[in-house]
Amino acid sequence: MGEQTAFLYYDPLQTAKDGAKQAVEQALAAAVAAEELPDAVSPAFIVEVPADATHGDLASNAALVSAKAFGMPPRKIAEALVAHFPCAGNFARVEIAGPGFLNIFLSEDWYAGAVQAACEAGEHYGRTKTGEGERVNVEFVSANPTGPMHLGNARGGALGDTLAEALSWAGYDVTREFYTNDAGNQINKFGKSLAARYLQQVKGEDAVPFPEDGYQGGDIKVRAAEFRAKNGAAPAALPGAELEQALVDYALPLNIAAMKADLEKYRIRYDVWFMESALHESGAVQRAVEELKQRGNAYEKEGAVWYKSPNPDEEKDEVLVRANGVPTYFAADIAYHADKFARGFTRLIDVWGADHHGHVARMKGALSAMGLPGEKLDIVLMQFVKLVREGEAVRMSKRTGEAVTLSDLLDEIPVDSARFFFNMREPGSQIELDLGLAVAEDSANPVYYVQYAHARICSILRTLEGEGVRLELADAYKQLALLQTPEERELIRLVAAFPTAVTSAAEGYDPARINQALMALASGFHRFYTACRIKGEAEGLQQARLALCMAAKTVIANGLAMLKVSAPEKM
C-alpha cells in the first residue's frame, strides 16, 4: 500500500506540538515586525496538552512567560500573538483564555489524519524513528544461577522486557541481554552448599556441617539428590574442591536451563546470554584492573587492589581484587560494561533492584575512570514488590514454605496479569501485587478492562460484518469529518497520543506510560461506545465510526503487544 508509508512513523500529537511551537514563534516574529511587540528576547515557552479539553487541544504559555521581558500584560501579548498566528493546516483557531494562555484548536484534517494514521500504519502504529542510529543494550533480570528466580526478578523481567520493546518501537536498535554470574564468590558458595548437602545425604544429616553463609534453599538439596542418584556415593571420596567443582558442573547448566524455561514461559527471550566466566577466562577482568592502575585510579593496600574514584565526592574506596587474589563482583562488572561498549553499543541500560543504588554512581564513575563514556550507562532502579492476598502480605510460597519464586507466581496468576501489573507503576515506586485482583475477571482488574475493550471492538466489527456492513477504509476516510461528538473527539485524541506515549515510555524508562495510555484509551472507547451507535446509523457516519473503532483497536492491540499481553477477540 502506497498510503502506508506516508503514515508509517507518523506521530500526530508530536507533529501538532512541534507545529504549534513553530507557529507561535512565527506569530511572535510577525508581531515584532509589525511593531506590536517589542524586539526583546522572550524566554522559552512550552506547548502542552491542557488537562481540560475545553481549553483546546494544545495550549501555550508564551504570552505569560514573556510578560516581564516585554514589559506588557500577558493578555495584551496574547492578543498580538493570536492576530499573527497562522491558522492553517493542522490549526483551526486560537483563543485567549485565563490570564493569557493561548488555546489552540486543531483542525478536522488533523483529527482525520490521526484516525487514518492508526488504520493505515496498523500493527506499526506507534512506531517512530526517535532513536534512530542508537544501539542500546538492555540488561535485565540477570538473576544468580544459584537458585530459582524470585519476585524481584519477576518485576525486573516485565519491566526490562517491556522497556526494551518500547525502545525498539521508538526506533532504537535494541539488544536484550542476561548477565549470568557463573563465576566468583557466589559460585564458590554454591559449590560448598551443594557439597554439604550431598555429603549429608551420603553420610547422614549430622555427619557434615552446613556452611554458615551457604544457600539454605530446598533447591540445593534437590540438585544434590539428583547428583547422588546419578553418580552414587563414590564422589564423596573426592577432595573437597573437586567434589564442589563436579557438583557445580552438574547443577549450574541445569539451573541456567531452568531459568531460560521460566523466562520463556514469561515470554522473555534474550538476544545474548553473557557468561561472567568468559570475562575471567579471557583476562578481561585483569586487564580492566590493570587499566585502572595505569590511569592512577587503583592502588594496592594490604594485599588487595583498591579502586580510588577520581571524583573527590566519592570518599570510600572499593576493593577490586581481594587479598586472596580473587577479583570482586565490582571488578568483573567494570570489565563487563567495558565489553558492552567494545561491542559497539552507544547506550547501556541496566535494570537493577533498588538495593543496588549505592553501586550506581561508582559504576558510572569507574567506567569514566577507564576512559569510557560512563554517562552513557543508565541504571533503572526498581523498587520492591509486596505480594498481597486478601489484604495480608504474602512472603512465603504455600507449596515450599520458602520465598515466592517466579514460577510460583505464574502458577497462581496468568502471565498476562503478571506482565501488566508489574508495568502499572513507574519503576521507582513500590508496588503491591494483589493476587486476588490479578485473577479477578471484572473492571477491578485493569488487564481485563483493557482486554475487554479490545474484544468488544472485535465483536462490533464481527456483528456488523455479519449484517453485511464492512469497513471500507478508502470510503471511510472521506467521512471522518462527521466525527464531532465530544466522545468521538476525545477518543481520537487518545488514539493520536499513543505514539508519544510510546516514545515517552522509552525515553523516560517508564513502560507504565504505555499501560496508562491503554487504560485511558479503553475508558475513552467505552464512553464512545455508550454515547455513539454504529448499527443503524447512516452509511457515512457508520463508516467513519467503524474506522474510529479500527483505530482504537489498533492502539490497544499494539500496546498490549508491547507488553506481551494477549489481545483477545472474544472473552
Next chain:
RNA sequence: GUGCCCGUGGCGCAGCUGGAUAGCGCGAUAGACUCCGACUCUAUAGGUCGCAGGUUCGAAUCCUGUCGGGCAUACCA
C-alpha cells in the same frame, strides 16, 4: 550518622520540561440494557497534595528545613 527513593480523598495510584476549578481506578450511594458484548456507562459524596518557610505572575511540581516510611552504606552480589 551519611546517601538515594517515597509521602496526593477510606484503599491503590496518575499528574510528563511549574500553569488555568488537583485527576483516575477500587470501595460507598443512586441510576442506565425491548437497542452493536452491562466484563460497560452516568451521577453523587470524599483531598488545607506529610508539615513549615522560600523562589515565581503562578508551586502537588523547584529550593531550604522538618516529620514519617523504605532501601543502602561488606575484601556480598
